Amino acid sequence: MEPIIETHGLRKHYRGKGGVDSIDLSIPSGQIYGFVGPNGAGKTTTIRVLLGFLRAGSGCANIFGLDCWRDSHSIKRQVGYLPGDLRIYPWMTGERALRLVERIRGIDLKSAGNELAERFGLPMRQRVRTMSRGTRQKLGLVLALAHCPRLLILDEPTTGLDPPMRIELAGYLRERASAGDTVFFSSHTLAEVEQLCDRVGIVRNGCMVADESISDWRNRAPRIVTVRFPSREASATIDPPSCLVDLRRDGVTWTAQLFGPAAALMQWGATQPIDDIAIERPDLETLFRTFYRS
Amino acid sequence: MRGLLLKVIWETRLPTLLFGLALGIVMLLLTRIIPQMQREIEQLLSHLPLAKSMMAALMGIDVKEELNAQVLQAFVWVHPAVLSLIWGHEIVFCTRLPAAEIDSGTVDVLLGLPVSRRSLYLAESAGWLVSGLVILAMGAAGYSISARQIAPDMRPNRENVLMVLLNLYCVYVAVGGWAFFVSSCGSRRAPAIAVVFALLLASFLLTFLARFWWPASQLEFLSVLHYYQPAQVLRTGSLPPGDVAALLAAGAAGWIAGGEIFTRRDICTV
Numbered sequence: 001m002e003p004i005i006e007t008h009g010l011r012k013h014y015r016g017k018g019g020v021d022s023i024d025l026s027i028p029s030g031q032i033y034g035f036v037g038p039n040g041a042g043k044t045t046t047i048r049v050l051l052g053f054l055r056a057g058s059g060c061a062n063i064f065g066l067d068c069w070r071d072s073h074s075i076k077r078q079v080g081y082l083p084g085d086l087r088i089y090p091w092m093t094g095e096r097a098l099r100l101v102e103r104i105r106g107i108d109l110k111s112a113g114n115e116l117a118e119r120f121g122l123p124m125r126q127r128v129r130t131m132s133r134g135t136r137q138k139l140g141l142v143l144a145l146a147h148c149p150r151l152l153i154l155d156e157p158t159t160g161l162d163p164p165m166r167i168e169l170a171g172y173l174r175e176r177a178s179a180g181d182t183v184f185f186s187s188h189t190l191a192e193v194e195q196l197c198d199r200v201g202i203v204r205n206g207c208m209v210a211d212e213s214i215s216d217w218r219n220r221a222p223r224i225v226t227v228r229f230p231s232r233e234a235s236a237t238i239d240p241p242s243c244l245v246d247l248r249r250d251g252v253t254w255t256a257q258l259f260g261p262a263a264a265l266m267q268w269g270a271t272q273p274i275d276d277i278a279i280e281r282p283d284l285e286t287l288f289r290t291f292y293r294s
Numbered sequence: 295m296r297g298l299l300l301k302v303i304w305e306t307r308l309p310t311l312l313f314g315l316a317l318g319i320v321m322l323l324l325t326r327i328i329p330q331m332q333r334e335i336e337q338l339l340s341h342l343p344l345a346k347s348m349m350a351a352l353m354g355i356d357v358k359e360e361l362n363a364q365v366l367q368a369f370v371w372v373h374p375a376v377l378s379l380i381w382g383h384e385i386v387f388c389t390r391l392p393a394a395e396i397d398s399g400t401v402d403v404l405l406g407l408p409v410s411r412r413s414l415y416l417a418e419s420a421g422w423l424v425s426g427l428v429i430l431a432m433g434a435a436g437y438s439i440s441a442r443q444i445a446p447d448m449r450p451n452r453e454n455v456l457m458v459l460l461n462l463y464c465v466y467v468a469v470g471g472w473a474f475f476v477s478s479c480g481s482r483r484a485p486a487i488a489v490v491f492a493l494l495l496a497s498f499l500l501t502f503l504a505r506f507w508w509p510a511s512q513l514e515f516l517s518v519l520h521y522y523q524p525a526q527v528l529r530t531g532s533l534p535p536g537d538v539a540a541l542l543a544a545g546a547a548g549w550i551a552g553g554e555i556f557t558r559r560d561i562c563t564v
Contacts, residue, residue: 014560053405053561073410081406085563087399091305100304103297104407143403 002065004029004151004182005050009059012049019045021206023059027199029150032173032183034197036190038292042206043186044084047155050184051081063151077105080144084155084186086136094124094139101143113146120168133160141169145176152176152183158192170196194284202291210291214284221282222257225265228276229253241268298409298417306387310425313383314432320379321433324370325440329448332366351502354523367450368525370437371458380462381469383429384422385490388473391418392556394483399563411557419474419549426466430459454531458524461533464541465522469494471545475552478559494518518544 005027013019020042027033037043048054049061052072061068063075088097094117102109117124122138131139137160144152152173158166173183173196187193193200194214201211212220225244229235229252240247243264244256252275258265262279269277328335339346352372355365370376391414395401404414434455441449473490480486497517503510504517514520521537 014562048562051406053402055558055560073408076406076408079406081402083399083402083406083563085399086403087563088403089305089400096304100297100301101407103300104409106297140403144406 001028003027004031005033005063005184006065007046007050007059007061010046010049010056010061011058012045012054012056014054018042019057019206020049020203023203023206023208025201025208025211027182027184029182030177030180031199032177032185032197034193034200035184035186035203036188036193036200036288037203041203043203044155045206046203047084047153047184047186050153051076051079078150080147080149080152082137082140082144082152082154082157084159086140088128088136088139088143090127090129092128093126094122094128094142097128097139097143098124098146101146105147107147109146112148113142116142116145119172120165134162134165137161138165145172148176148181150181152181152185154183155186156188157185158187158189166192190285190288193288200288202288204292217284217287218282219261220259221284221287222259223262223282224280225254225256225258226276226278227254227256227269227274230273230275234273238272241265243268295413295417298414299420302417302421305390306421306425309386310383310428313379314429317376317379317429317433318436320373320375321370321436322440324373324376325367325437326443328366328369329444335366347505348502351505352498352519353525354519355525365525365529367444367448368458368528371462371524372522376433380426380429380433380466381494384426384466384470385473385487387422387425388470389477389483389486389490391415391477392561393477393480393486396481396561396563397483401561402563405561412553415474415553415556419553422470422474423467426463426470430463430466434459450528451531454528457527457531457533461522461524461527461537461541464538464545465518467545468518468521468541468548469545471548471552473548475548475555478552478555481562 003026005025007023007025010023010025011019011021018040023042023046025033025046035043035046045054049056050063050068052069052075055069064078066075068075092100098109098113102113114124116122117138120138120141122135122142126135128136128139137157141157144154158169161169170192173185177183177198185193185197197214199211199213200217202209222245229238232252235249235252235254240254240256241264243258243260244254245259247254247256258279265277265279339349349369353365353368355368392401395404405411437455441455469490472493473486476489476493477483477486497519500510500514500517501519504514505511518541521541523534523537527533
C-alpha cells in the first residue's frame, strides 16, 4: 500500500534559520506518527515543506503520492493542519472562522464543526481576540478537523490545553486513526507521544536519528525492576543476571534497570530465593531523552 | 475563490468606507473653498514661488501659466490631502498579502487551507481594484455635491471630470501594482509600507525638482506624477493615451512580478 506521507533525503535550509538535512519518512494510513525532537531540530521545517510553505532544497516530499510543492493545493483538500504557533484573525468569532473555512473548502462544515466545538467545550460565538490560548487552540483544532481529513498534521497540538482536553483530543485522534485516517503529530511532551502514537520518529539537528514502532521502542526501553530477597545476606551475595544494569542494593532490596524482554529475568528468578519481583512499565521517556541528548 | 473574496471584503470594508468617507469630505470642502479663495491663493503663490512650482508640478502645468479659477479646479484633484488618502488606503491594502499575513502569523492558517497562492493573490487584487473604485466614487460624490454651487462657466464639464478620475485610477493601479511587488518581497508589513511611501515621496520630489533642475528633468519619466496631469485633462477633455498606457503598464509589471514572487517564495513565520 502506498504511504500517505513519504519523504526521501529531504533537505531544506533557509536564511540561516537552520532547517533539515536528511529526512526520510514513510507513514502508512491509519497510523498515529509522533515526530519529536528538541527545539530547532527541524520538525516545523519538515511540516512546512510537507504543506508547501517551503520548497524542498533537494530530495522529495509526497503526500497521497502527490508532490508537496507542486500539488500543495490539491493535497490540502484532504489535510487538516494545526500550526505550532497558531494565530487566527482576531476579529473573527469561532462561527465566522468556521463559515470562512466552509466557504473556502466548499463543503458544509456546520454540523461537524459544532459537534466538535461541543465535544471540546469551545464557545463558538466568542471573538478570537478575547480567547485564552487554550480556547484558541481548540478553535484551531475544530477548523483543522471539521472536514474529516484523511491526514492530520498537528504541530504541537496540546500546547495550552488543559489535561481533560488533552485526554479528549487523544481519544478523538485514536478514533480517527482506527477509522483509517493518518495523524502526523509533532510534540515535545514525550509521555503524550508514548501514550498516543503507533510509531515515533526522532529528529535532531535536521536529521532523523530514530524511527521505530512503539512496540520496538518498548522492547528497547529500560524498565525499572525491584527484587526483594528474604534476607540481607541473600541480597548481598547473589550475583545479578546480565539483563539487569545499574543495580543498587539497599538492604533486602535490589533496584535495577532491565533491558530487553523480561523472560530472561523470570528464568533467573525461578532459580533464586526471592520473595518478590516487580517490573514497572517500559520507560520510553528516558530512552527518548537519550536520543535527544546524544 | 468566493470564500477568499468574502474574507477580503470582511476585513477591508470598514477601512475602505472610512477612507472613502474622508476623501468625499475633503473633496467636498476643497471644491467649495478653493474658488472662493482664488485671489488669496494667487497672492500667496506670488509671494511664495516655491509653492507655485510645487503646485504646478502636481497639476502638470507650466509654472508661468496663470492660475485662473478653472486651473485651480484641478488643484482639488492633486491636493496633498486627496493623494494622501488615496495612497494611504492603497498602501495599507496592498501590503496585506503576503507581508501583513506573514507578519501576523495568520498566513499559516490561510495556506493550510486548500487555496493556491495564485488564487489568494487574485482575490486580494480584486479587492484592491474594487475598493479603489469605491474610494474614488466616494471622492467624486463629494466633488459633485460642491461642484453644483460653482458658476456654470467656471465648472468643468462632467466628461472632463470623469477623464481626471480615470487618470487618477490609473495612478492608483500603478502605485498599487508596485506596492504588491514590495509586499511580495518581504515578510514584514512596516518595512513594506515604508518602502512604498519612500518611493512615492521620491516620485513627488523628482517631479518637483524637474521644474528647475535639469538632471531631475531627465529622470522625470520615472515619476508616477509625470503621467498624471489633471489641469491638462480638464482643459483639453482628453486623456493622453501614452500616460494611461505607461501607468497601466507600470502597475501591471509590478503586480505580475509580485504575483510570481509570491507563488514561488518560501513562506515562513518563525
